[in-house]
Amino acid sequence: MAGILAVPSVAIDSQLFHDHRPVAFAVISVSALAMALAGYGISRLVFSRYGVKWSYIGMVTAVIVAVVVGVPQVSAYVFPDQMRRYDRELGGAGRCLGDTPYASRDAFPSTSQVTYDDSRGDRMVVTPLDPAVPAITLSHAKRGGVHHLTPADDQTRKVLMSHGC
Structure with missing residues (x-):
């Protein structure tokens, strides 16, 4: 029942x-x-x-x-939402982007801004507030998705590799 x-x-x-x-x-x-x-x-x-x-x-x-x-x-x-997945996989405490301008959770309001690409529906763009730091675009950013967040372009791939992700 x-x-x-x-x-x-x-x-x-x-x-x-x-x-x-x-x-x-x-x-x-x-x-x-x-x-x-x-x-x-x-x-x-x-x-x-x-x-x-x-x-x-x-x-x-x-x-x-x-x-x-x-x-x-x-x-x-x-089946977490996009932000929880980002926190678990990349930007949370102890993760590869946790101590960078791309950090999530408590640091988000002061270090970066997250937007979603409406044209694709599965893209997440993390833009640091520091204009010298490039934005990263992640694929598979769907609510309830089970795929890992992956880089959507070469620039994001390079940023993730430079941080050991």
Whole structure:
């Protein structure tokens, strides 16, 4: 039962609805049906063997609540937005761009500006506020994307290589 409520959260965070709508509906339908049948089968086995007791109902309720509360956080971690991916892969503390003008998180408002290329939809441009430092353009910058951020041009590739990325 809890899985039925968890599947839409994963589908939304993974951008499955936006990128592959028919596949998303099929995955959600099949997953919900499989989880409902599994829940019915397990509960029928347990209740027919041991009877219906308040302790069993309490345990099942606790499991359902734990799954419903936990799945959105797990889904957001597995399918992060562009800024979280940039922070994890390149610009965060301890990463290759962490101590540069391209650093992310706390340093972003004071060191650089991030924009998104609307013509491509998957490009992220990090422009340092220091005009002497070139901007970098990264591909695969989609919300919920699973591909690593990669350089979109030669200038970005050179900047990343010079910082050991």
